[in-house]
Every structure is written in structure tokens, then in C-alpha cells.
Amino acid sequence: MLSSVQNPRFLLLHLPPKHLHFATTKAIHTSQTLALSPSTSPPVSQILTLRHSLLSRRSTAVELAEAYLARLRRTEPQLKSFLHVSENALKEAAEIDRRIERNEAVGPMAGVLVAVKDNICTADMPSTAGSRALEGYRPPFDATAVRKLRESGAIVIGKTNLDEFGMGSTTEGSAYQVTANPWDLSRVPGGSSGGSAAAVSARQCVVSLGSDTGGSVRQPASFCGVVGLKPTYGCVSRYGLVAYASSLDVIGCFGSSVTDTGILLHAISGHDRFDATSSKRQVPAFTSQFISKDLLESKPLKGLRVGIIRETIDDGVDPDVISSVCGAACHLEELGCIVTEVSLPSFSLGLPAYYILASSESSSNLSRYDGVRYGNQVVADELNSLYGNSRAKGFGSEVKMRILMGTYALSAGYYDAYYKRAQQVRTLIQKSFKEALDKNDILISPAAPSVAYKIGEKKNDPLAMYAGDIMTVNVNLAGLPALVLPCGFVEEESTSLPVGFQMIGAAFDEEKLLKVGHIFEQTLRGCNFVPPLVADDFPC
Amino acid sequence: MALTLFRGIQTRPFLPYPYGLFPRKHVLFYATMKSTQTQTATHEKEQPLLKVSSHTHSKRLDNVSKGYEAIIGIETHVQLYTLTKAFCSCPYSYGSQPNTTICPICMGLPGALPVLNSKVIEFAVKLGLALNCKLSLNSKFDRKQYFYPDLPKGYQISQFDIPIASGGFIDLDIPVEFGGGHRRFGITRVHMEEDAGKLLHTGNGSYSEVDLNRAGVPLLEIVSEPDMRTGIEAAEYAAELQRLVRFLGVSNGNMQEGSLRCDVNVSVRPIGQLEFGTKVEIKNLNSFSAISRAIDFEISRQVLLHNENQSIQIVQETRLWDEGAQKTVTMRKKEGLSDYRYFPEPDLPEVILGKEYIDSIRDSLPELPEMKRRRYEKMGLSMQDVLFLANDINVADFFDATIDKGADVKLAANWIMGDIAAYMKNEKLSINETKLIPQELAELIASIKGGTISGKIGKEILFEMLGKGGTVKGLIKEKDLVQIVDPVEIERMVDKVIAENPKQLEQYRGGRTKLQGYFAGQIMKLSKGKANPVLLNKILLEKLNAKS
Numbered sequence A: 001m002l003s004s005v006q007n008p009r010f011l012l013l014h015l016p017p018k019h020l021h022f023a024t025t026k027a028i029h030t031s032q033t034l035a036l037s038p039s040t041s042p043p044v045s046q047i048l049t050l051r052h053s054l055l056s057r058r059s060t061a062v063e064l065a066e067a068y069l070a071r072l073r074r075t076e077p078q079l080k081s082f083l084h085v086s087e088n089a090l091k092e093a094a095e096i097d098r099r100i101e102r103n104e105a106v107g108p109m110a111g112v113l114v115a116v117k118d119n120i121c122t123a124d125m126p127s128t129a130g131s132r133a134l135e136g137y138r139p140p141f142d143a144t145a146v147r148k149l150r151e152s153g154a155i156v157i158g159k160t161n162l163d164e165f166g167m168g169s170t171t172e173g174s175a176y177q178v179t180a181n182p183w184d185l186s187r188v189p190g191g192s193s194g195g196s197a198a199a200v201s202a203r204q205c206v207v208s209l210g211s212d213t214g215g216s217v218r219q220p221a222s223f224c225g226v227v228g229l230k231p232t233y234g235c236v237s238r239y240g241l242v243a244y245a246s247s248l249d250v251i252g253c254f255g256s257s258v259t260d261t262g263i264l265l266h267a268i269s270g271h272d273r274f275d276a277t278s279s280k281r282q283v284p285a286f287t288s289q290f291i292s293k294d295l296l297e298s299k300p301l302k303g304l305r306v307g308i309i310r311e312t313i314d315d316g317v318d319p320d321v322i323s324s325v326c327g328a329a330c331h332l333e334e335l336g337c338i339v340t341e342v343s344l345p346s347f348s349l350g351l352p353a354y355y356i357l358a359s360s361e362s363s364s365n366l367s368r369y370d371g372v373r374y375g376n377q378v379v380a381d382e383l384n385s386l387y388g389n390s391r392a393k394g395f396g397s398e399v400k401m402r403i404l405m406g407t408y409a410l411s412a413g414y415y416d417a418y419y420k421r422a423q424q425v426r427t428l429i430q431k432s433f434k435e436a437l438d439k440n441d442i443l444i445s446p447a448a449p450s451v452a453y454k455i456g457e458k459k460n461d462p463l464a465m466y467a468g469d470i471m472t473v474n475v476n477l478a479g480l481p482a483l484v485l486p487c488g489f490v491e492e493e494s495t496s497l498p499v500g501f502q503m504i505g506a507a508f509d510e511e512k513l514l515k516v517g518h519i520f521e522q523t524l525r526g527c528n529f530v531p532p533l534v535a536d537d538f539p540c
Numbered sequence B: 001m002a003l004t005l006f007r008g009i010q011t012r013p014f015l016p017y018p019y020g021l022f023p024r025k026h027v028l029f030y031a032t033m034k035s036t037q038t039q040t041a042t043h044e045k046e047q048p049l050l051k052v053s054s055h056t057h058s059k060r061l062d063n064v065s066k067g068y069e070a071i072i073g074i075e076t077h078v079q080l081y082t083l084t085k086a087f088c089s090c091p092y093s094y095g096s097q098p099n100t101t102i103c104p105i106c107m108g109l110p111g112a113l114p115v116l117n118s119k120v121i122e123f124a125v126k127l128g129l130a131l132n133c134k135l136s137l138n139s140k141f142d143r144k145q146y147f148y149p150d151l152p153k154g155y156q157i158s159q160f161d162i163p164i165a166s167g168g169f170i171d172l173d174i175p176v177e178f179g180g181g182h183r184r185f186g187i188t189r190v191h192m193e194e195d196a197g198k199l200l201h202t203g204n205g206s207y208s209e210v211d212l213n214r215a216g217v218p219l220l221e222i223v224s225e226p227d228m229r230t231g232i233e234a235a236e237y238a239a240e241l242q243r244l245v246r247f248l249g250v251s252n253g254n255m256q257e258g259s260l261r262c263d264v265n266v267s268v269r270p271i272g273q274l275e276f277g278t279k280v281e282i283k284n285l286n287s288f289s290a291i292s293r294a295i296d297f298e299i300s301r302q303v304l305l306h307n308e309n310q311s312i313q314i315v316q317e318t319r320l321w322d323e324g325a326q327k328t329v330t331m332r333k334k335e336g337l338s339d340y341r342y343f344p345e346p347d348l349p350e351v352i353l354g355k356e357y358i359d360s361i362r363d364s365l366p367e368l369p370e371m372k373r374r375r376y377e378k379m380g381l382s383m384q385d386v387l388f389l390a391n392d393i394n395v396a397d398f399f400d401a402t403i404d405k406g407a408d409v410k411l412a413a414n415w416i417m418g419d420i421a422a423y424m425k426n427e428k429l430s431i432n433e434t435k436l437i438p439q440e441l442a443e444l445i446a447s448i449k450g451g452t453i454s455g456k457i458g459k460e461i462l463f464e465m466l467g468k469g470g471t472v473k474g475l476i477k478e479k480d481l482v483q484i485v486d487p488v489e490i491e492r493m494v495d496k497v498i499a500e501n502p503k504q505l506e507q508y509r510g511g512r513t514k515l516q517g518y519f520a521g522q523i524m525k526l527s528k529g530k531a532n533p534v535l536l537n538k539i540l541l542e543k544l545n546a547k548s
Helices: A022-033 A046-055 A061-079 A089-101 A144-151 A194-201 A218-224 A258-268 A319-334 A347-368 A383-394 A397-410 A416-439 A462-467 A473-478 A510-523 A532-537 B002-006 B034-039 B055-064 B118-130 B231-248 B288-307 B355-364 B369-378 B383-391 B393-404 B409-427 B438-449 B455-468 B472-479 B487-500 B502-509 B515-526 B533-545
Strands: A082-085 A113-117 A155-160 A207-212 A227-230 A250-255 A305-309 A338-342 A442-446 A482-492 A495-504 B020-023 B068-079 B142-145 B155-158 B165-173 B182-194 B198-201 B207-211 B218-224 B260-270 B280-285 B317-322 B327-333
Touching: A046 A061, A046 A089, A046 A258, A061 A082, A061 A089, A061 A155, A061 A194, A061 A532, A082 A194, A089 A155, A113 A194, A144 A155, A144 A207, A144 A258, A155 A194, A194 A207, A194 A218, A194 A250, A207 A258, A218 A227, A218 A482, A218 A495, A227 A258, A227 A510, A250 A258, A258 A482, A258 A510, A305 A319, A305 A416, A319 A338, A319 A442, A319 A482, A319 A495, A319 A510, A347 A397, A347 A416, A347 A462, A347 A473, A347 B142, A397 A416, A416 A442, A416 A473, A442 A510, A482 A510, A495 A510, B068 B231, B068 B288, B118 B165, B118 B182, B118 B218, B118 B231, B118 B355, B155 B182, B165 B231, B165 B369, B165 B383, B182 B231, B231 B260, B231 B288, B231 B369, B231 B393, B260 B288, B280 B288, B280 B327, B288 B317, B288 B327, B369 B383, B383 B393, B383 B409, B393 B409, B393 B438, B409 B438, B409 B455, B438 B455, B438 B472, B455 B472, B487 B502, B487 B515, B487 B533, B502 B515, B502 B533, B515 B533
Parallel strands: A113 A155, A113 A207, A305 A338, A305 A442, B280 B317
Antiparallel strands: A082 A155, A207 A250, A227 A250, A227 A482, A442 A495, A482 A495, B020 B207, B068 B218, B068 B260, B142 B155, B165 B182, B182 B218, B198 B207, B260 B280, B317 B327
């Protein structure tokens, strides 16, 4: 881990750049990351396959749902990715079958089983945000993203596990259960959207929704070997997303292919009059320009300027991860991209700025859990103990720590030194991203400094866990879109663990990210990102 | 939903959302507007003018506070008269069943987000301009954080370091009975924020209920400079603010319903001393007279402590005005500065005002009370008339419309302030609710002036029109009320009455000249009040004194 990251006091110091020349990394790439079986085929879109089966009447929505549910039931005792499984999935599937039978139009997501992170409100299921403070809470409304999914025909299969209120990077911070990584059950799936990532990875559902405040979609996508997309701030409505840090929170997408991720994003994006920060831009058809692998030219990404962020392939990052990401860079080069190293000098400042801003906003956002209107109310004989005891009982230790940090940072006399300073850093980071993205079409970096680690390994070392967010937090501070794609494997204790790399685009450049990601994915040879746990269901 | 939210502590299944409940034993108890409603006697709708008659009270104060000067500043919260709340589409109407006008947004449910009602900005700009403030072209919302059960999100969306308007002033005239004079008080700032809910305390005190109907209702907070020196000045400041918001149509300004709430800061210092004394905040002021009396009480309390060398006992605290006991009592002592941990509200974009937008609002502003008063003054009306007419926008509009129809200014003012005001007061109606229209008042005044009808008949017609409507011409015709000015006809009536009263005639001629009144009355009666009184008396006298 970056030594400077572990102690935020030193983060403001300039890191001496380590000159990692691109030519040297190429060798690592070819020798290691692509040394797997060369016969695997690129991932296919589950959504398009399913739609084809439905509309050609080869299978019914009920049959398809049953297949996923059977796998879910089989794997769930080990994975524990769901906090709640819908009882209506088959009923909703049957309704889609009836519509198809009557030749009625069905939405683009008809029959697609979507898992939803439990901090996103669903009217027909509990929404706990992984916290005791909301145990048994059922919202009276669907989040806008969920409403849009239902309108496009999707079936919400259940609510997935997460770190309490999204605060954590392992999903161990859930008040209810610990989710396992489908690739190695002794490891964490990442977090905070660990449940959603694990559910897609183990094919318990087709796609899933997560939320990303500092990397909570991208890091678990990397740990679980799935595609994870963090959209531009404002692209997807936050209405119904239980707020953690409002200026950073976005709802994100998980899929087992870029196409599925793009279709899911299309279904949930767009302006929402219930979210004043949602963008009024026209939503592009993200996947319409995707070209089939067989029709690709030899250099399909010719001239695309790709900047690899120097500070992310530096000290403190697992060498195997660096080599995988550099391998991905080489692959992009082979596809015609012009890859250069770029430096973001403010990069290391992102982590402390993020933890100050996110904690500050969370200390405010979580004030509403006072036991008066919902959640557990502790019986007390005066008001202050009612608040104190209800909150003491409702929140876990990580949440309490962040509330305390945030309250401190916003207190009179400390505001200027912490919150205000962090906002200035945020402006600096936005500026340096803008400059880098003026010179490059996309930026790339690892999605996390390591592969999935053991359950319990960082539980008592919050600073080590926070340091793991170094790759992702800057993107949230800048509000930019980023796509994480699996790009290789790292062997640890004779287990193959997936590695993801991150592509960062300019604001509202999701279409470009998905297009590049799709070509990358379709041309990446030798990698099959179906975990052994369910590999029998998906023969190569 | 109701049942799952509150796990059946005490739910009201007939309501869309139940009360939030929590036990209360040693909880701070706020006296609500409601609890003192019965004690405030003034009915503002008819009597917006300040009614403090106790000159003796202020005289006593003058004696007590000799050598001291009071410094008074006021924070006013005005509830905006928008169709929906500040950040959601719930309506708000005072007095609805608890928790019937609430939604996930104003209840602060997890995942709900605020979206600003653009009317709030419009109203803030209107009031900012009317208060001669400088507008911030770029302002923002901030969160003010504290815990209280009537605050569902645990923070209030407000404005902190960049208010939408600042640095203005308000002009007003002190009523003649309080010494008169023009005053200009500074306005420090005007900012937008949301109201909190209300707590309803149960009789046995074992728990309290939360009513969130009011939560999220838009407010403008207006902070004055510490420019006022007496209770009367402070009350007049509040009354002028009320007029202003009513003239602008941004609030109903009703103090009993809590649409206009004033918190007053009072300190005293020996005259000549530069630094301020320790300030005390007074809450629970539900009428202008309460403001005036509470301040005067507080000034004498503080001066008395100074005179007894007990000024150490004046501490920074919040005191409540006890209407029953007519005194202020300690509510809570301030233990250091409370830290609200303000920070910019991330759920709402910045508020950016364009020049065109501001200009269009400035152009649409109505004539404001101060402008009206100066205009009326120039018309030659007395200050008492000016203050009365410009006090209520409906009355002012009525007056202006009457003048526009050509009515005499002074006569129109007299009719409105006299019989019309009395009628409104008795019937508890506003001038718009009567059946009288300005056109007919002008007609009435003209008819009297032109001699078509007498003043007495005019009064009759006025009350007819106030109650039932109709036109002056129509009523005169209908009731055959045209004044008799034909001397021949009057003479005929005089002859008739004299002939019918030979005894009285004899007595008159015997020296009881007072009997002239008797004859005049009889003749007037005979003419059904229509005889021109001047002509009548002239002819009568001639006949009575004629040698037979």
C-alpha cells in the first residue's frame, strides 16, 4: 500500500514520480496476463440472448427466471449476496409471457432479472441500506432508477448486500451478513456494492444496480471480474438512493458484458424532476454503435488517445495488478490507440479530500435516522437519550466513525482547515482531470491497488481499507464517468483472481467509454470471467 | 405504509401518514402559537393598526429608563404564500388535520430529495427589492444542522453566508398618537429557508406528537439592523413588514397563524456608552401589541437591574413573553454559541439570478406602502388619514379607485374611514367583501355634493349598497329619494304642517321659539327626509314669523 496514503498527513507532499516506462510493462503483459487458455470466446450479452429467446418463443420468461432463481438458491448459502429475494419474480415473468403471447409490445429489459443494491428504495421490498437503523423499513416509493427499470420490463429479483449506508470497501460492514467473493469464498467481493457485484459474477441475476460514492461500483467489479460503470454525476437520478455523500453519490451498473451494462445504463438514465442535480441532456443509445467482433477492422480504435495515469501504476500498487493494467494498455495500443503516460499531480490529494467531504456530507445525511419517524426507537425518558440510544443501537462502528469525523470537520473553527480545504482540493482535481482529458480521449488506471483480499484482512485497519480507494475516489470528486472492465487474472494461493482496469472519460462521455470497452472486451483473448462456482452452467 | 413506518406506537390509520411519536418527560417545552391564540384579542384582519393605548405605560417606562438607551433588533420569519411547499409539491394550509399534507420529501424519508419551488426565489426577490436590498446574483442553499423532532431531516435547508438579499432599509411613519415622525430602519439580510413541523404535547405529558404539515413550508427570514429604540418602533417595524408582504402578495402575514413571527433582541446601555449591553432574545410574540409591551417590559427589567447594580444578572438567554402575566420569563440560557455546522446543500444547485429576471420582477412591483403614504400626503390628507388608508392594501386600492372616478379626496377619505370602516368592523368584513364598489362611492359623494341627495340620505344609501349592492342612481330612483329643492313644494308642506298644529303655532308666537325644531322635524317627516334642510328652515322661519 502507498505509504503516504496510510498517513493522510503526508498526502499533501509531492510523490516522487517513479519512471515506469511503457516498453518495460509490455513484456510483463504478454508473459503473464494473457497466458491463459486461448480458446475462450468473448462475453455475450445476456440481455440480448434472453430477449432473442423470448421474442423467438424459444423460451418463456418464467423458464428463464427459474434458471436464474435455481442458481441463486444453489449459490446463495455460500455467497450471501442478497438481503432480500423478491417473491414476485415468477409472477412478473408470467405477466411478460402473457404479453408476448398476446403479441403486445414488451420493454427493452423485458424479463431481465435485475438485482438492486439495498440502499436503493423499492416500494415492494425492504430497503435497509445494510443498517439496523432501517431494519424492516419499507419505503412508500420506488427510486427513479427502479421505476424506470420496471417500466422497461425488468424484474427486480431482490436487494443486495452492502457495507452499511455504502460506507466500506468490503461489504463486511453490513449489519446483516458478510458476502463472499464468487471466485474465492474466503475473500471479500469488494464494496460497498459487493452484493450486486457478486450476484452478477455468479449469474444469480442478469445485471444489477450499485451505487458509487468513492468507487463502490468499480472496485467490487474489479474484485468479482464483472463490468462496472460509474456514470457521470447527474446522468442517473439519485431520487430514492439513500444518501451517503450527496455531491459524490451516483447509481451505477453491473453486467457480465459491456453490452448488458450499456443497456442497463440506458434504461435508468435521463432527467428526473425529482432530482435537482440530474442532467437535462438527451440520453444517447449507448449500445447502438457497437460493432460485432467479426466486422471489426484490424485497428478499430485507430487514433484514440489513451493516457495511462502515472500515479496509479506506482509504489503501493500490487505489481501483478500493474502488469495486468499495462497489459490492457498494450491491448488498446494493438487496437490502434495512442497510449501515453499522463501525470495528475493532484492525484494523491484525492483520498484525504474524499474522506473529509464524504464524511462531512454523511454526518449531515444520516441525521435523519433519529428513531422518531422510522427505524428502531429506543425507549428513553428524555429526548437526548432517545436520540443517543437509538443512534448508538442503529449504526455500526464504521458509520459512527465517519459521522464523528464529518461532524468534526464541519465544526466551527475546523471548517476552514478541513471541509473548505478539501473543496479547494476538489476544484484542483477537477481542473487537472480536465486538462488531462483535453489531451486524451480516455484515461486508464487500475480499478484497485490489489485483487480481492481475505475476509477479515483489513477489518481492523480502516486506513488500509481507505487507501484501497485511491484509484477511484478522484473520479467521484471530479464527477466523471468511469468504466471498469476485467482485463486479466492474478494468481494468489493457487486461485485465479480477476483484475479490472478503469477507463475514465470526460463528463457525459459514457457512450465513448462503452464503445471502447466493447471493442476491448470482444478482442480480449484467453480470459473467461465466469467464476468456477458456476462455470458448469456456462461452458466455454 | 403507515403501519410499517411506526410499528404501532400510536398510529392514526385514517391519516395518510401517522404522527411520529416519542416519549417526553424532561423535554424543553415550547409554547406554540396555538396555545396563546385565545389570549390575543386583536383581530388583525380588521385592525392591523397598532392598538396600544396605554400612554401611562410608556410614561412609566420613560421614568424608569432615564439615562439608558435600549437597542432593539428583530428577526422576522415570513411564511410564503406559495401553492406548494419549498421543496416538494405538498400544499400547506393552516389548521389542516395533522400529517395530511406531507410526502416522502417533506417527511425526510431516506432517498427523498428536495427540488426548489421557483416561486420562492420570485418572492424573495420581490421582498428583497421592496426592502431596498442588494441582491446576490449568485447565492446558494446551506444546511443548518440540529436535532429536534419537528425537524425531519436533522437539518434545515437555509442560507448561511450568502443570503439572497442584504443591506437594505425600510421606511415607516410612527402613528400620531405615539408621537409621530418618519423612521428608516436598516435591513441586514433576507434569506430563504424552510419551516419545521410542530410538536403537539399531550395532556398527560407522557409523549409528544409530531405534526409535519408545516415542515418544508417556505420562509423568508428578515434580519433588521439593531436600529430600534422603543417597543413602539419595533412594533411599527413589524407592522410595516406585514403591510409590505401583503402589498407584495408574498404572504398573508397573519401573526396568529404564525405566518409572520418576530423574535426580538433587546439590550440596554447607559446613554453615551458605545458598546452594546448583553442582549436577550424574546420569543412568543403573537401580536404587535405583544411586541411593544414585551420590549417595554424587558427594557424596564434590564434598566432596573442596572440601577440596582445587578446588571450581572442580565445574561444572554431566550425569554418567552407570557401574555397572561404580561412579563418575560426565562426559556433557556445560552451555553456558548451553538454550532450549526453549516455547509453548502449538495442536493440543490446554486441560485443564479439574471439581470432580466430581476428587472422583470422590479417592473411588476406594486405601489408599496411608503410610496402610497407619500402620495396621499401630497394629496393634502392628514397623517392620520394617510396611515389609515395606506395600512390595508384593499382599502388603499379602494380609495385610489374612488379617487380615479373623480371623487373628492378628503370626502372619500372621510367616508372610508368613518361609516365604511365602522361597517367593516361590525360585520367583520374586508372592504372587498362588502357589496360597495368604488364607482358608486364616487357617485354617492358627487350626488351629495351636487345636492341631489342630502348627507343623511347618502348615509342610508351607503349602508344599502354596503349590504346589498346596487347603484346610487338606482337606489335614488327606486326609493324616490331625490332631494326636494322646489320652494313651492316645500312651502306647501310647511303650510300643511303649520295648519295641522295651531296650538304649537300659538305657543311659538307666544315666545317658545324652540318649537321651530318641532315644526322642522314634522316637515322633514312629511317629505320623507327629502326636503332640502336649508330651504326648509328658511321658508319655515318666514312662515312662522309672518304676521297673520
